[in-house]
Amino acid sequence: MANGNRLIIPALGGLYGALAPLADLIVRVTVGFLLIPHGSQKLFGLFGGGGLEGTAQFLASTGFTPGLFWAVLIGCTEFFGGLCLVLGLLTRPAAAAVTVFMAVAVFHHWPVWFWPQGGLEMPLLWGLMALSILIRGGGRFSLDAAIGREF
Template sequence: MSPLITRVLSTRAGYGLTILRIFVGVIFAAHGSQKLFGWFGGGGLAGTAQFMESVGLAPGTLMALLSGGTEFFGGLALIIGLLARPAALGLSVLTLVAIFS
């Protein structure tokens, strides 16, 4: 196995970091499910697409699908602990786009 793959899949996290990872994963997965499915009082894909268009992120449907999918599936990856580092990278980029737009 290559050193890069070994490094991505390995962990030295204790209980505290595991609890924090799960907590953050639940928050992102819930927020992504609001965007994609309209759960927990969210607007669903159509409502999120309209919002994305209104803030200048076009095409709105594609941007809503990408952001909701990244939040939902990245959050699930953090909860499970499967490929948590790439999921955290995707969620970080998504959060930076949200901050600067």
């Protein structure tokens, strides 16, 4: 490798070097694509979601009032924020919104750790991924770069 590190599997050095420029793109697009269905559940009732009404009722029952406000805000953050991350458009503002949303989710799920028991591990993971994207920006392969912003 060009940085002088000794690889554990030297035969893969060429592959690592070839794929390294795509690493940020892979993470950004994957995070975006995985957020979109969650927003679709909340906004449109797709994928077994409750739509705005069901999500608003659920959120109000957990202390997030007014429920409709939070349902729209969270649904839009996931759906449109995810779409922005996929496209690399307004990448840093979208990642910032997801980071803040997930920080709230972490505190809401505190102190339980494991996700199957309603814990914080998944919001923490999502939040740290969004924070990483916020720090790195859209990257070379983004609409932000194509228009000369946030690169």
